[in-house]
Amino acid sequence: MTSLPSADQVRARITGPALQRALDQFAVQQPDRADFVTAADRIRRDAAYTARVAAVVGQLRAGMGRLLTPHQAFLPAVFDPQDPREPLEARFFYPVAFAATLPDTLAFHRSRAIPDSASRAVLADLGRHLRIFERTFGHTGLHVQNWFSLHLRGLIYDFGRLQANLERLDAPASDVRAAGVPVVTGSVVAGVHIPDSGPLRPSDVDASLHRIRPFFARHFPELPPVSVAQCDSWLLDEQLLDLVPGSNIARFCARWQPIGRPADGDESVRNFVFRRPYADPADLTASTRLEHAVLAHWRAGGHLHTRTGWLQLPSGSAD
């Protein structure tokens, strides 16, 4: 049985030492830390906001450890990330709701014998994304609340250079067969993600991939072996092999076998490469090899794509 927390329980979780513990677990840096605390204080004093936080905690509790579809897990936007006039309690509504959920997430981790170091490693992604938000929009906040539903529901973990979550292979059966994937649509696979945390050295990627299968076998023993990884990313666009030949990115791209058709990835590249998702490409400037290649590609009328790909996970070594 899952339940909604009471308003008092929410308030206790977003104030004083409990809030400080959450800020530490989430590795929140300045100036986000000060804004987070201010937002928590305003939310705690406002009955309507506190009730909205309680509803989010209830939703995340109900989905704890469950492989939900994006539709089932959906957390609606509460502010416009491009508008610096949005109040702090809106810009930090989800971070505060995540602080209020954290004790449930940590209890779930403990129930699965996830070491504290693994909890900290994955939860620190929130602090990283708060910094990315400011780099992107020029003011503080967080708009990728749906991404963090995976963290707070105990489905995603950090494997060094990569992160991976439990999810179902959701491509149409015909695409899965055509791509030669050795498991069927609906099977549990590892969704692989590449955090913005420095170079993507092939040896670090190898080391991460080796850790994924044994980790899920140990901590989620009721699941069949997680033998396949899928990745959905602009990094899997085969055009990158020619745009940045010989690079870490090209070598990462070449590991994956594509499933289905490419999708439009220009906005994704504006976001992950230029950190200007809504910019007109004519306003972007290049300093790195990738940026020069991408801008030249766009100027020549080309587009970039996101791609889904799969690979077989090594049986690995225990972490």
Ligand SMILES: CC(C)(COP(=O)(O)OP(=O)(O)OC[C@H]1O[C@@H](n2cnc3c(N)ncnc32)[C@H](O)[C@@H]1OP(=O)(O)O)[C@@H](O)C(=O)NCCC(=O)NCCS
């Ligand atoms: C994926 C990532 C880690 C690759 O970084 P990397 O290992 O340094 O990449 P490479 O060594 O292959 O880079 C080749 C060239 O492209 C540049 N480059 C790579 N990623 C870049 C980025 N995100 N923005 C701008 N330039 C980038 C590098 O600086 C290098 O150019 P240089 O020789 O002029 O310095 C990096 O792009 C990144 O952090 N991206 C954000 C996270 C992300 O995109 N995740 C996937 C989301 S679906």
